[in-house]
Amino acid sequence: MKEGKESHSEFISKVLKGLKLSSERMIKSKIEKNQSLVIMRDGKVITIKASELNKL
Numbered sequence: 001m002k003e004g005k006e007s008h009s010e011f012i013s014k015v016l017k018g019l020k021l022s023s024e025r026m027i028k029s030k031i032e033k034n035q036s037l038v039i040m041r042d043g044k045v046i047t048i049k050a051s052e053l054n055k056l
Contacts, residue, residue, distance in 0.1 A: 027053055 030037050034050045 036047045
């Protein structure tokens with residue numbers, strides 16, 4: 001039974017690592033192309049300019 005939980009936890013860990021890597025690449029790409037990024041903050045959809053992403 002423990003093997004199933006360990007592999008499930010390992011899978012979740014790999015997925016989270018992949019999501020973090022892809023978000024970092026997307027932000028880097030947005031900065032290079034001087035584009036905006038649309039995110040949700042405090043329940044509101046907002047747009048952040050690429051120039052502001054460098055400050056974060």
